[in-house]
Amino acid sequence: MKQSHMDNSKRFSIASLSDFQLRRVVCEVRYEDAFLLFDRTGAIFHSLKQSFTNLKVTNATPTSSTFESKEGTIVVEIGQSRLVSDRVTDFEKFGEACRKFFSDITSHLEITSFTRVGLRLVYFLPLPLELPASSAVGQLKLLALSTEKERFKASATPTEVLMRWQGQSTGTMIRLAGEMGVLDIELPPEVETEKRAVRKDVNSVILDVDHYTVAPVLVGQWNPLFWIPSAAHLIKKECNNIFEEIS
């Protein structure tokens, strides 16, 4: 852990977004149903093969196809497409991969506008086992509710908080939740390791941020290479403001 997460009053707090580790990045566009997908999935795959490393088909149906590559998982559907990556270290590189992907999609499916463009960032903050993640989320002063009494005969503090800010052009949803459990992995006998089973305790706070457009976007307005770093910067700035206010 980079920071101590207990303040003077022994209450869990978050200093900034840099306390978290980025787990997943998703860039998704939605559009009016593109029935050309029925004819052009193969052409899309061949175009993508020029830009993506080790591209393989993992699932293909008439209305939805999934491809795996080094750059991430590509999903093309009749009404939406997305690129999902679990190893983003540079938003500009991810933006470049998205630019290639969405450029192929818009030209093959003859899309002229998007009904929604979204960037979802999923962060996690591992906590020591003595501080359960679900109770840590409840200790954040995100709500003005008293945490003295039990609510809904469940718990005194909320274990998950969802907030959404939405205007006429853009919107953002933030979800803070505790992720707890035990991860048990039993290795097959063929794997000749000293340990046959691996057990890992999971105790993390998840921060899931979805930034999206509400107003439709013209293809000629949107370039993910420019938009993704800009949206990621906005997310970072606003999240840091929130953490500063509640600390």
Next chain:
Amino acid sequence: MTALTDSRSRRVLSFGTERATASQRSSETQMPSLEPRPVERVERGQVVDFIKIKQLYASPETARPAFYRALQLLDQAVSLAQSANQAIRDSDVLEADRKMERLQALLRPLFECHEIGEGYANIVNTIHLAFAQQAGRPLNVVQITTILRVLKQLSTQPVMTFESSLEQVRELRKAGLQIAPRAIELLVGGPTEALAEGLR
């Protein structure tokens, strides 16, 4: 029949189709519309506004420097073209020419940001060629208005594709702007459709 009048485009929109009235058609040929093609669509009889570029890129300074600079320069270029357009409509030809000369000076820095996209580069290059072919002659009202409209379109959709930019290039040519170098026209024996579609 329900119809929506779109004041910006001066067109009547009805159930996904658009048609111009006879009077509007005649006025369009005399004096071109100031506005770019409307940034909106008609969906189930409702006009839907597309997002504004400044709302889409909330912090463009964090994107590539060229993109941020191009947005700033395009704002300046549109503003100059608007002033020139106003001046020429007020019969102040000298002031209009002065504003367009200042706009011409912005074309080089605008082209330096060509990494934004091929469509962007094609339009900036075409306007640059049009100015060069004028050889100092002042632009007329139709040409100024067309350049204004094209620049507005570009500032709305700066990352348009090369194919989309061809439509803008055709508009510039229709306004009587010579967009291909004279030497090339002489070689091919006059303006051709290929030349009208800009030079990559």
